[in-house]
């Protein structure tokens with residue numbers, strides 16, 4: 139009796155939709171060369187047509203696609219093939235995601251120490267892509283004065299939505315409210331490795347805790363959420379880590395020892411799509427023309443310099459440097475601007 143029941147289940151998941159049927163869906167996970175595509179008929183494990191990769195246009199989590207249902211196999215998975223990738227609203231390499239409405243940029247108040255330069259680079263990348271960034275400072279339990287909160291509020295609050303949290307708190311109030319207002323939005327959590335992205339998502343979505351015994355280095359599919367990525371869409375130099383559990387941050391590298399290595403979408407009860415992404419450890423995350431960078435600093439006075447093509451470095455009557463001297467721009471912001479300009483100018487010089 140129990141045996142029959144089990145068989146009936148397997149058959150019903152594999153039958154249903156005839157092979158060759160086209161379905162529209164969204165890629166919710168990329169793992170080991172497979173794309174998990176959520177459709178109204180369920181989630182299909184798909185390969186992509188080789189042509190996408192040949193064109194240097196591999197599918198990303200967040201892509202809207204048309205799949206064709208494969209003939210039934212022995213596997214428990216419903217399988218299909220990605221036939222068409224639909225046009226993207228936006229896409230990013232680090233983290234590797236597409237069609238984002240908001241970046242939730244997560245930094246830790248401590249362990250690892252927050253880097254305002256990473257934050258600024260990320261804000262600029264978001265602004266340049268037309269994606270609204272939201273700043274989250276996590277691990278507030280690790281700091282016992284409010285210096286970080288004051289500093290961050292002072293610099294950013296006027297221009298960005300800023301939240302201070304700890305996953306150790308029972309009450310995730312701020313984030314709960316934020317997510318419940320985001321029905322239908324696609325939100326990508328992004329930020330340095332070890333900041334607590336996976337912990338926050340796990341907590342706020344009431345997901346099962348990652349399997350503590352899962353240690354293997356091999357990529358497996360166990361039907362669960364916490365799996366290894368063999369790195370189809372990740373850059374090993376940027377994303378590093380061993381497994382999908384969360385874990386302590388290593389003192390030496392400041393990285394989590396068990397970091398997320400694949401991107402995956404979770405759906406909140408109210409219908410927001412939340413993406414967990416691998417943390418990054420590199421500074422080099424954007425590719426924007428040097429002359430445009432200052433436009434993406436909303437706190438910098440725009441169009442007020444004497445020279446129209448002012449780079450805000452050493453030019454006379456530069457409104458941005460004046461604002462800096464008057465304390466109207468935070469020194470860390472101008473410092474980030476200089477660092478980004480240096481990178482961009484160097485890249486531009488190398489092109490000739």
Ligand SMILES: Nc1nc2c(ncn2[C@@H]2O[C@H](COP(=O)(O)OP(=O)(O)OP(=O)(O)O)[C@@H](O)[C@H]2O)c(=O)[nH]1
Nearest residue numbers: 277305332333334335336337384385386397398417
């Ligand atoms: N004290 C404290 N520790 C936290 C908090 N949030 C997360 N942690 C811990 O920080 C470590 C890293 O958390 P993760 O959630 O794995 O961080 P992540 O941002 O997902 O890291 P990557 O996947 O590497 O990008 C884990 O040991 C967590 O238990 C917090 O609010 N306070």
Ligand SMILES: [Mg+2]
Nearest residue numbers: 335336397398
């Ligand atoms: Mg993670």
Ligand SMILES: [Zn+2]
Nearest residue numbers: 443448450456
């Ligand atoms: Zn200037």
